[in-house]
Amino acid sequence: MFRDLVTANRSFRRFVESEMISRQTLLELIDLARLSPSGANKQALRYYVSCDEKQNERVFEALAWAAYFKDWAGPVAGERPSGYIVIVQDQANKMVSGIDYGIAAQTILLGAVEKGLGGCMIGNINKPKLEDALNIPENYEILLVIALGKPKETVVIDEIDSDGDIKYWRDEAQVHHVPKRKLKDIVLN
Numbered sequence: 001m002f003r004d005l006v007t008a009n010r011s012f013r014r015f016v017e018s019e020m021i022s023r024q025t026l027l028e029l030i031d032l033a034r035l036s037p038s039g040a041n042k043q044a045l046r047y048y049v050s051c052d053e054k055q056n057e058r059v060f061e062a063l064a065w066a067a068y069f070k071d072w073a074g075p076v077a078g079e080r081p082s083g084y085i086v087i088v089q090d091q092a093n094k095m096v097s098g099i100d101y102g103i104a105a106q107t108i109l110l111g112a113v114e115k116g117l118g119g120c121m122i123g124n125i126n127k128p129k130l131e132d133a134l135n136i137p138e139n140y141e142i143l144l145v146i147a148l149g150k151p152k153e154t155v156v157i158d159e160i161d162s163d164g165d166i167k168y169w170r171d172e173a174q175v176h177h178v179p180k181r182k183l184k185d186i187v188l189n
């Protein structure tokens with residue numbers, strides 16, 4: 001069921017790093033984004049991929065993880081992503097709105113889950129560092145990174161009341177909890 005896929009597609013931040021992801025797999029995921037809607041059909045998004053150990057290390061250094069976890073600096077070595085897809089756009093041919101790359105990112109992540117992988121969108125990026133790591137020329141604007149791997153953590157959804165805390169948290173068993181608002185609280189009429 002599609003609902004199961006959407007539910008299974010959580011933001012994962014700890015992975016079995018030794019399970020490598022091939023360039024071919026990353027290309028297959030980008031190919032799903034290629035088929036997705038695009039404002040005015042401009043198709044202005046472009047992609048960089050990373051799936052080798054050395055390059056992954058450099059990409060990782062440019063990313064910030066789980067801002068709500070003040071005492072967690074991100075996944076430790078061995079639990080880091082095995083691959084990355086970086087969404088960029090050419091400054092001279094910009095998309096109509098930011099909606100395009102959100103659609104692309106979610107499509108890529110759903111495709112990843114279907115393949116037994118998982119990932120996390122990362123918007124908190126040290127852009128100069130990432131430009132350096134992947135040799136991204138200045139005319140490309142970095143929009144979003146999608147970190148991918150074989151998930152090593154359990155992530156569960158908790159329903160919250162309208163006044164509930166939206167901050168995700170980890171319990172003693174290291175299970176990651178994501179509070180989600182109830183349907184009745186988000187439909188306004």
Ligand SMILES: Cc1cc2nc3c(=O)[nH]c(=O)nc-3n(C[C@H](O)[C@H](O)[C@H](O)COP(=O)(O)O)c2cc1C
Binds near residue numbers: 123
């Ligand atoms: C646009 C966007 C940017 C995000 N940036 C980051 C980020 O920089 N670092 C991070 O750890 N998670 C990031 N996330 C993941 C969110 O924290 C996550 O979606 C949220 O906690 C809900 O969890 P869920 O994806 O499992 O529903 C981002 C998500 C989105 C949609």
